[in-house]
Amino acid sequence: MYWSGWPLDRIVVLFVAAAYAFIGIQVTMFHYRQNFHHKSMWGPVLSSPVFFLAGLALALLNLPWLAVLFQILMWVGVAEGFVGFYYHFSGVGVRVGGYEPRNFLIGPPVVLPLMFSSLGALGLLALYWR
Template sequence: MVTGWYGWPIERVVILLLGLMFFMIFVQVTMYHYRQNFRHWSMWIPVLATPIDGLALVTLTFANLSWLRAALSVLLAASLLAGAFGSFMHLRGVGERVGGYEMRNFLVGPPATLPGLITLSSVIGLILLYWA
């Protein structure tokens, strides 16, 4: 039986899971943007930011350092803004497809909800940083 996890507060567990989630988002966003050949410079932002956010969150789980918390605040705030910008770009991309904002374009165009996932994950991370 692993006893190192016994007594961990729920905030610490959620920070670890959130870090792992950022790594999974990284894999998904990299595949989508690679498929589109990184046609716009902004496609690199989540590809570079999500693994850094994930690594910082996982590191914070095991080493609660004040400088890491400060750096993570800046990183997550930047990811929040990048996710909001990505939502704008994805919705604009759906509208630029033939037929505009039709259901089929939401199904085959840029995934409209993926940047929002980054935004909300960043919000959860910021809440945990200032709550825990």
């Protein structure tokens, strides 16, 4: 496997796959710490490994049907991140004191779901850039 023959979009897909693996571990630890008290917490925990495997398969095999599957999954990732942002932002608001700066520090991480969405957007950018 020679990297010099790979186009940039294929390398970016591989990066997105690896990043979903790492962010999936972080999301799992955060949601496990909160005992999965809301069903929506399972979404990114279960989808991150699927995104990783689909991206890895697309980067290594580069089959057209995998590109379609990866595209659909990246749109799901973008949507999941926005839903997570809503829940995390709302979660900060229900803490004592509401939307005070300290609640953004100790409450649910508001930026992490946006990173989840951003990875999906980067994956879509790699596919549409071709």
